[in-house]
Amino acid sequence: MLLSRAALPAAVLTLAAALTACTPVADVEPAPDAANPACAEIMVALPSELADQQQRETDSQSSAAWGDPSKIILRCGVPVPGPTTEQCATVNSIDWILQEDETTWTATTYGREPAVEVIFDPEEVSSSTLLVQLENAVSRIEPTRACVSSNDLVLPAQ
Structure with missing residues (x-):
């Protein structure tokens, strides 16, 4: 079947609409x-590809997802963590509190x-790759606190 020159753009638009509808x-x-x-400053700076996963549309404000099905979910505006004994890792000047569940990990910025x-x-996404690639976006919020360990504490002389 041959398409006329006039029908070709309509066919391309129909195909493009069908392809974009593939990812819910x-x-x-x-x-x-x-x-x-x-x-908003963070959201506009997020990478379109994160840990080899393509970004996809979400249905809520200040959120992002990568992969289909979603391999990575990001939410901005979660409760700000206070002092904690949870594991804290500094990745490229960003402090993250890491919490491990049976199948997922949650990394939450600390001090921002x-x-x-x-x-x-x-098992599907490398935390080191993921957190490094988020540095540019997350660093738009200035830190007000930093993670410390017991080694960082100065105890009074006895």
């Missing part, structure tokens, strides 16, 4: 402070307000 919108619950203006949370499966 990711359902992500918005964070409590998702409307914080600082989240609003806080950013990233949920991922460490």
Whole structure:
């Protein structure tokens, strides 16, 4: 079947619409402070590809997802963590609190307000790659605190 010159653009638009409809919108619950203006600065700086996964559309403000099905979920505006004994890792000047569940890990920024949370499966996504690639976006929020360990504490002389 040959298409006329007039019908070709319409056929291309129909095909493009069908292809974009292949990836459903990711359902992500918005964070409590998702409307914080600082989240907008982070969202516009997020990479379109993260840990070899393509970004996809989400249905909530200040959220992002990569992969189909979603391999990585990011939410800006989650509750800001206070002092904690949870594992804290510094990756390229960004402090992250790491919490491990059976199948997923959650990394939450520490010392930045609003806080950013990233949920991922460490069997499918490398945490080191993921957190390094988020540095540019997350660093748009200035830190006000930093992780410390017991080795960093100065105890009074006895």
